[in-house]
């Protein structure tokens with residue numbers, strides 16, 4: 001097409017859209033990025049742990065210049081019960097060099113990405129919502145935003161978990177609730193010294209807690225608690241049908257978590273500086289659909305690229321990885337002057353070769369495993385009962401660890417067969 005305004009129009013200024021726009025502008029392409037928020041990041045929300053190696057491939061200055069908060073070297077997998085808190089606490093300095101994961105606050109981080117884009121030559125259009133797609137036959141040829149019609153050879157839908165653009169393109173219907181969760185997050189400033197003391201970290205190192213059980217009042221989902229430079233990002237993610245079924249108000253579940261006697265001391269005396277809710281896609285491989293139409297590719301959350309394994313919640317790194325794959329495919333399409341579906345399908349082949357495709361396949365069974373209701377109650381209580389049996393010296397004769405554990409299993413009411421089944425599912429899913 002000769003009468004285009006831009007080579008590429010990217011819809012959405014989150015990690016996916018900004019990374020894709022940056023990579024294409026680096027290749028001297030004319031790129032427009034349209035973001036409905038007043039500035040990139042203003043509408044975005046993540047728990048905040050970014051597995052950042054992919055960002056070093058995209059932005060060579062990432063570690064030196066990006067406004068991240070702390071380098072995560074302590075990971076805690078935690079079971080929270082009403083009266084107890086069992087932690088598997090893993091600290092490893094190897095996670096700092098090379099940097100494996102950092103915490104970010106999207107309100108600071110996305111504007112930095114936008115700045116990199118502008119410096120690379122991307123035209124940014126914040127404060128505009130894309131209302132629909134322009135088409136010639138079945139070829140997507142641009143976007144409509146208010147009164148404006150803007151044309152491009154390729155449109156990239158990076159418009160997040162609800163992706164009205166892929167719905168309009170007929171790629172998928174509205175995501176069913178069973179694949180969705182709601183996240184509620186607070187950022188609480190406690191000061192740099194308290195972050196270090198309370199989370200047992202030094203320098204710019206940080207801690208990330210993934211917490212199941214009473215964090216969500218036993219609902220499928222989990223709590224998270226991540227350290228920033230002088231604040232804590234804390235919140236919950238809860239499955240939408242479970243919330244509806246139990247008539248829970250998601251913000252009350254969040255408050256219940258923050259007030260838990262094992263959690264509240266981490267936050268004591270702190271000041272609330274950010275608060276927000278956001279949908280999160282949880283279906284994993286189940287949510288995968290076509291990602292290409294003639295003239296259109298879909299990336300990031302819009303493409304369903306999120307992974308929750310219980311240990312880690314990932315979406316930002318997959319957003320960046322899918323942006324890389326899309327940018328490579330779009331570059332080839334622009335070189336060939338061919339924007340057909342067949343040509344753009346090379347995006348799919350490209351991402352399947354990367355960590356994005358590999359990890360989505362590896363953890364395809366994770367959502368099913370995380371549906372086990374015992375994960376959010378009985379398992380954590382059983383673990384606490386084992387430790388209670390070990391540490392509670394109540395003057396009755398001591399038992400060896402195996403009979404103590406057996407007592408805990410019997411006390412939980414769980415059948416040994418069910419426990420073995422969960423262990424088997426865990427091994428297969430994770």
Ligand SMILES: Cc1cc2nc3c(=O)[nH]c(=O)nc-3n(C[C@H](O)[C@H](O)[C@H](O)COP(=O)(O)OP(=O)(O)OC[C@H]3O[C@@H](n4cnc5c(N)ncnc54)[C@H](O)[C@@H]3O)c2cc1C
Nearest residue numbers: 012014015016036046047048049130160183300301315316
């Ligand atoms: C509570 C919670 C905790 C999470 N924790 C983590 C975590 O710790 N680590 C992690 O890696 N991931 C986490 N995630 C997932 C992560 O936030 C997402 O995977 C990631 O933000 C996806 O990036 P994206 O660019 O695809 O989408 P988004 O960041 O959602 O960006 C989409 C952008 O498109 C814009 N937009 C939408 N529609 C239009 C339109 N019509 N016109 C113009 N602009 C539009 C939006 O304003 C937005 O800026 C979490 C998510 C939630 C909700």
